[in-house]
Amino acid sequence: MRERQASPGGRRAREFEAFVAGAAGRLLHIATLLTAEAPDDNPRARRLLTLALAHTYASWDRLRGEDPYAHTRERLAGRFAHEAWYRRGGRARRQLSGALAALTPQERLIAVLRLYEGMAEDQTAALLGLPADRVRILCDRAVVALARPAYRPAPAVRGPEVAPS
Incomplete structure (x- = not known):
């Protein structure tokens, strides 16, 4: 009975939380591989993942049957490619490992x-x-x-x- 009375926003938040609980570890590992940072010191990877997850959450209702993992991975890859393009010859980089x-x-x-x-x-x-x-x-x-x-x-x-x- 409570489930039916719950707001659509609450259901959406619970679904997204369940997705993040299951996929965030693997997605963070992908982001860490992309940034070539150390697994225990990966601020760029965490930022990339946070932005990709924020985009997935904003699009959650429009996914309609689309795989949220694939969607987030695409956003992660796209953001990494974009940032890599604009970082060429730019600021000093962290040491890659x-x-x-x-x-x-x-x-x-x-x-x-x-x-x-x-x-x-x-x-x-x-x-x-x-x-x-x-x-x-x-x-x-x-x-x-x-x-x-x-x-x-x-x-x-x-x-x-x-x-x-």
């Missing part, structure tokens, strides 16, 4: 969507507004960069110490 730090933001975005999220090539291309061939090339380039170990100079080798005579 992890294996994905070696990739460009576009390579990172495509690698996360294709490899971590399992999105199809044509779906990724449509989401990003790129030709499928370009998505394939960038994904291949990212895989090669991830497979190749980062160059680090070898430690100096010291010879045997000779005692003075």
Whole structure:
């Protein structure tokens, strides 16, 4: 009886809270991979996720059967791509960490969507507004960069110490 009398806003809020409770961890992980921040120090990732979730909440009633996870992931990817475009050559950046730090933001975005999220090539291309061939090339380039170990100079080798005579 109470459920029927509850306001539509209350129902909407409960549905959204249930969605966030189930999906926020994975979405935060995606945002952290995109920003290449450390998992325990990821303010950019948290900001991206907060803005994507706010957009999903604002659109909640219009989703009508659309997958809210996919919708939020698209907003997250779009906002990351937008911010990456405007950050080029801009302010000083935080130190990136992890294996994905070696990739460009576009390579990172495509690698996360294709490899971590399992999105199809044509779906990724449509989401990003790129030709499928370009998505394939960038994904291949990212895989090669991830497979190749980062160059680090070898430690100096010291010879045997000779005692003075």
